[in-house]
Amino acid sequence: MSSDSVPAVQESDQEPDPVTAPPDLAALFLAFARISLAGFGGVLVFARRAIVEQHRWMTADEFNETFALCHFLPGPNIVNLSMVFGARLRGIAGGVAAFAGLLLPPTLIMTVLAIIYAQFGELELLSRSLAGISCAAVGLLIAVVFRMMTPLLKRVDAVALTLMLGVFAAIGVFRLPLQTVLLVAIPVSIGATYFLRRKVAA
Amino acid sequence: MNAENPIWVLISTFGLMSLFAVGGAAAAVPEMHRIAVEVHHWMTEKQFTDAYAIAQLSPGPNVLIVTLIGYAVAGIPGALAATLAMCLPTALLAYYVSRLLNRPSQSRWPGLIQAALVPLSIGLMAASALILAQSTDRTIVAVLLTAMVAVIASVSRINPLWLLLAGGLLGFAGIV
Numbered sequence: 447m448s449s450d451s452v453p454a455v456q457e458s459d460q461e462p463d464p465v466t467a468p469p470d471l472a473a474l475f476l477a478f479a480r481i482s483l484a485g486f487g488g489v490l491v492f493a494r495r496a497i498v499e500q501h502r503w504m505t506a507d508e509f510n511e512t513f514a515l516c517h518f519l520p521g522p523n524i525v526n527l528s529m530v531f532g533a534r535l536r537g538i539a540g541g542v543a544a545f546a547g548l549l550l551p552p553t554l555i556m557t558v559l560a561i562i563y564a565q566f567g568e569l570e571l572l573s574r575s576l577a578g579i580s581c582a583a584v585g586l587l588i589a590v591v592f593r594m595m596t597p598l599l600k601r602v603d604a605v606a607l608t609l610m611l612g613v614f615a616a617i618g619v620f621r622l623p624l625q626t627v628l629l630v631a632i633p634v635s636i637g638a639t640y641f642l643r644r645k646v647a648a
Numbered sequence: 649m650n651a652e653n654p655i656w657v658l659i660s661t662f663g664l665m666s667l668f669a670v671g672g673a674a675a676a677v678p679e680m681h682r683i684a685v686e687v688h689h690w691m692t693e694k695q696f697t698d699a700y701a702i703a704q705l706s707p708g709p710n711v712l713i714v715t716l717i718g719y720a721v722a723g724i725p726g727a728l729a730a731t732l733a734m735c736l737p738t739a740l741l742a743y744y745v746s747r748l749l750n751r752p753s754q755s756r757w758p759g760l761i762q763a764a765l766v767p768l769s770i771g772l773m774a775a776s777a778l779i780l781a782q783s784t785d786r787t788i789v790a791v792l793l794t795a796m797v798a799v800i801a802s803v804s805r806i807n808p809l810w811l812l813l814a815g816g817l818l819g820f821a822g823i824v
Contacts, residue, residue: 482707482708482709483707483708484707485707485708485709486705486706486707486807486808486809489708489709512746514758514759514762515742515745515746515749515758516742517672517762518670518758518761518762518765519738519741519742519745520666520667520668520669520670520738520741521666521667521669521672521734521735521737521738521739521741521742522666522669522672522673522709522711522734522735522738523672524672524709525709525711525735525738525739526738526739526741526742527742528739529739529740529742529743530739530742530743530746533743533746533747534746538743541739541743545735545736545739548708548709549708549709549712549731549735551707551708552706552707552708552709552712553708553712553715553727553728553731555706555707555708556702556703556706556708556712556715556716556727557715557719557724557727557728559702559706559716560715560716560719560720560727561719563698563699563702563716564719564720567695567698571820573694573698574819574820574822574824575816575817575819575820576697576698576701576702576816576819577697577698577701577784577790577819577824578793578815578816578817578818578819578820578823578824579701579704579705579812579813579815579816579819580697580698580700580701580780580784580815581784581785581790581793581794581797581815581819581824582793582794582797582811582812582814582815582816583700583701583704583705583780583812583815584777584780584781584784584785584794584797584798585793585794585795585796585797585798585800585801585811585815586704586797586798586801586808586811586812587674587773587776587777587780588777588794588797588798588802589797589798589799589800589801589802590674590773590801591770591773591774591777592798592802593802594766594769594770594773595770598766598767598770603767605767606766606767607767609767609768609771610767610768610770610771610774611771612771613767613768613771613772613775614771614772614774614775614778617678617679617771617772617775618678618774618775618776618778618779619775619778621678621682621686623679623682624665624668624676624678624679624682624772625664625668628668628670628768631768632670632764632765632768635764635765635767635768636760636761636764638764639760639763639764640760640764643760
C-alpha cells in the first residue's frame with residue numbers, strides 16, 4: 447500500500463473521490479517500475495489495478511479510452527500506454543518518467559539474463575529447461591490466439607476470419623516480410639470494415 | 649572495420665519494425681524471427697526460442713525479447729539500443745496522437761481502425777505460434793506439452809507463470 451495521496455478520503459464514508467491529485471515524477475516512475483516488475487507474462491492487468499484501483503489516478507473509463515488508443519497504434523501497447531498516461535498527468539516529463547519506470551528495471555534484469563545465457567546457455571540442464579519453457583510458452587500463445595478468436599467465430603465474421611487466415615498464411619507459412627503484408631492487409635481490412643459498417647447502418 | 653555499424657543496424661531494424669507492430673509484441677515475433685534468424689543470422693533457431701522463453705519468464709513487458717536479440721548482436725550497447733529503438737518511436741507517436749485526439753471516443757475512426765486491426769493481429773499472433781512451434785516442438789512429448797498448456801490456459805484462469813515453470817521442470821527432468 448502506498449502512503450502517498452490519501453488525504454480527504456477519510457472525511458466521509460461515501461464514494462471516495464474518483465481521481466486524486468496527479469502524482470509527482472518520482473511517484474510515477476516508481477509506480478510503473480512496480481507495475482512492470484509484478485507483471486509476469488502480461489503487464490496490463492497490473493497496470494489497470496495500480497492506476498485505477500490502487501492510486502485512483504484515472505477512472506475506469508479514462509483508462510479504457512487511453513488503452514483503446516494505445517491498442518490501435520503500432521508498437522508495444524503497454525509501453526505506449528505508459529507514455530500517454532504519464533503525459534496526461536504530468537506532461538511530457540511525466541510520460542518519460544512512466545516510460546523509464548516501466549522499461550528500466552526489466553531491461554536491466556533482461557541484460558543480466560542475456561549475459562548469463564551467453565555464458566551458460568550451452569549447459570545441457572539449462573538448455574533442456576529452456577526447451578521445456580518454450581513449449582509451454584508456445585502453448586500460452588495458442589491459448590491467447592484462441593481466446594481472441596472466439597468472438598470472431600461466434601459472430602461467424604467471414605471477412606475478419608478470411609483476413610486473419612490470410613495474414614497467418616502470408617507470415618507464418620510463406621514467411622513474407624511484415625511490412626509488405628501489412629501494407630496490403632491494413633487498407634483492405636479498413637476498407638472492408640468501413641463498407642460493412644455502412645451496410646449495417648443503411 | 650565493418651561498413652555497417654551493428655548498433656545502427658539494430659536501431660534502424662527495430663525502429664522500423666515497431667511502426668508495423670500492430671497488435672503488440674507477440675505480433676512482431678515472426679518479423680523478429682525472420683530478421684534475426686533468417687536474414688542476418690544473428691541467432692540460431694534454438695537461441696531465438698530460448699530468448700522467447702526467457703522473455704516470457706521474466707517480469708516486464710514481453711517486448712523485451714528485443715533486449716536479448718540486441719545483446720546477441722552487440723553486447724550491452726546493443727541490448728539498450730534495440731530496446732529503445734523498439735519502444736521509444738511508437739511511444740512518442742502515441743503521445744502526439746493522444747494530444748491530437750483529446751477525446752478519442754468522439755471520433756469513429758479509432759474504433760473502426762481498431763476493429764479492422766483485430767483480425768490482422770490475431771493472424772500475426774497465430775503465425776508467431778506456428779513459427780515458434782516449428783522450432784520448439786520437435787518431439788511428440790513436446791507437442792503434447794504445448795497442447796496441454798494451450799488447453800489449460802484456454803479454459804482456466806491459472807497464472808501463466810505456473811505453466812511456464814511446469815514446462816521448465818519437465819525440461820529439466822529430461823522428459824521433454
